[in-house]
Amino acid sequence: MNIEKTIKSLERNRFKVTYFEQAEDAAKYLDEAIDGKVVGFGDSITMKSMKLYERLSAHNEVHDPNQSTDNDEFLEIAMKCLDTEIYLTSVNAMSETGEMVNIDGTGNRVSQTLYGPEKIYFIVGSNKIEPDLARAMERAKNVAAPKNARRLGSATPCAAKGDRCYDCSSPGRICRSTVIIERPSNGMEAEIVFVDEALGY
Numbered sequence: 175m176n177i178e179k180t181i182k183s184l185e186r187n188r189f190k191v192t193y194f195e196q197a198e199d200a201a202k203y204l205d206e207a208i209d210g211k212v213v214g215f216g217d218s219i220t221m222k223s224m225k226l227y228e229r230l231s232a233h234n235e236v237h238d239p240n241q242s243t244d245n246d247e248f249l250e251i252a253m254k255c256l257d258t259e260i261y262l263t264s265v266n267a268m269s270e271t272g273e274m275v276n277i278d279g280t281g282n283r284v285s286q287t288l289y290g291p292e293k294i295y296f297i298v299g300s301n302k303i304e305p306d307l308a309r310a311m312e313r314a315k316n317v318a319a320p321k322n323a324r325r326l327g328s329a330t331p332c333a334a335k336g337d338r339c340y341d342c343s344s345p346g347r348i349c350r351s352t353v354i355i356e357r358p359s360n361g362m363e364a365e366i367v368f369v370d371e372a373l374g375y
Contacts, residue, residue, distance in 0.1 A: 175302045176270050177370065183272030187357045190365040197299075200369045204262070204295065205229045213245050215240065216263030216283035219325075220297050220374035226262065234260075239282065252282035261291040264374055265298055265355075266314035272309040274298075274355040275314040279348035280308030282306045287355060291365040299373025307354070315339045315349065321350050 181191050194200040201224040213230055215221065215238035228300035237255050242248040245320065255261065263283055265274040274296065279282040281370050289293055302311040316339050318331035328346040332339055 175305075177300060177301060177303070177368075180268065180270045180272070180303055183270060184366055185239075187272040189272075189358060192365065195370045196373050197373060200224065200297065200367050201226060201229060202368065204297075206245055208260055208277070208295075209233055209246075211235070211260045212258045212259045213237070213332070214258035214286060214291065216255075216261065216286060217322075218262075218264040218374060220264040220299055221262060223373060226297075226351065234235050234256045249280075253353065255282060255286060256290060258286075259292050261286045261294045261327070261347050262288060263294070263296060265296055265302055266318035266375070267310035268298055268302045269306055269310040270303060270305050271307060272356070273307045273310060274356070275307075275310045276351070277290070277314050277319050277349050278351045281351050282351040287353065289362070290358050293365065294358075295367055299365045299371065300368070300370045301372035302374070307342055307375065311352075311354075314352070317375040319349050322353050325375075 184191050211234050213234045213236045217240055230236050237251050238250040239248045242251055265276050267275040276284050304313050320336050323330050323333035324336050330344045330346050331342050
């Protein structure tokens with residue numbers, strides 16, 4: 175894992191990158207940078223561990239589908255996220271060559287990273303970095319996805335065994351959309367908040 179190379183690649187790909195050694199400092203930065211905005215959240219263990227909902231909802235209007243109690247409420251909040259000024263999420267994997275990979279089941283999380291908000295923040299721990307895009311794809315599918323499937327209680331082989339992707343056809347499959355982000359979409363500002371800690375899956 176080469177952090178310096180990764181940051182240079184992201185900046186070459188027109189992402190703004192802010193670097194922090196500790197998650198607490200990154201959380202403080204985001205808390206100060208985002209104020210009085212309508213904010214949407216994507217599903218992220220990284221963001222939960224940083225308590226970003228609690229911090230930002232104190233002085234922003236925050237829509238987080240993971241605050242829902244059932245699927246109908248989840249979808250209702252996810253729809254509200256489509257009309258937010260700021261969107262925050264993480265990634266399943268990142269390459270040293272500057273690409274980010276996300277796998278999604280419902281599609282709400284990845285769709286907002288492509289079009290809609292004025293600005294998107296990707297909060298990424300150093301454990302997500304792989305040498306190249308092929309390895310990043312492998313990590314997203316065989317490391318992050320099984321752990322997320324297990325966390326969500328999906329009835330899939332990867333959730334039951336917790337070891338790798340089985341490319342299943344289960345109704346509970348969460349690997350339905352895979353998005354590779356090479357550069358920010360036209361008209362969207364994108365910032366990588368990079369933390370030199372192991373965060374999330």
